[in-house]
Amino acid sequence: MHTEHTAETCKKARLAVQDTLDVVGGKWKLVLLTILMHGKRRFRELSREAGITPRILSKELQEMEMNGLVSRTVCDTRPVTVEYALTPYSETLKEVLDAMEHWGQQHRRKIIGGS
Template identity: 80%
Template sequence: MHTAESCKKSRLAIRDTLDVVGGKWKLVLLTILTTGKRRFRELSREAEISPRILSKELQEMELNGLVHRRVCETKPVTVEYSLTPYSETLKEVLEALNKWGMQHRERMMSTTAPTATPVDSGYSKSE
């Protein structure tokens, strides 16, 4: 049985998770980096994201320990990004989101997509 306290803790954990990986770009960038390190420009092109937004997203991901930034001693200077061992903890989450997304897309693209059915949240207006 869920208590009010356990529900609150769950909501806080979900909020914390969304603060780290939420938004339009972070999951896209994590998915790209699962196939190997990338230079800044490669990430920008592959994700189709502006350099300004990419820089902001990568800084946040680095602060949260998900991405490692390495400045290469080349001329001109290049920067490579890769996933950290800590980001491996998101592997199952990424796989689950990918699976759900594929199923959802298939469902929405089918000609027999069911209409939305409300879910009983257990909340009643008389309370």
């Protein structure tokens, strides 16, 4: 991926790509990002819309919060509700997701078109 290859730059590049894969990859991250792009959701709403058990959802949201992609707001209601929303920082993923979307589209055409 570089014009200049050294073992060092190469390893660094691979780790950076892997970091991104860890943040957006896996079974649920993309599903949750997509739902939250439409607006904030309560925990129960997210669980139902995504079809994720509360236990797994809780873990996924925690990771996304740690990575700065999702904010968690405890609302002063009765009973207490917790709302999740995408942060402004999550928008920095746009370039990555766009590139993946474009490549995925052309790849599907290529594979279905026959090679």
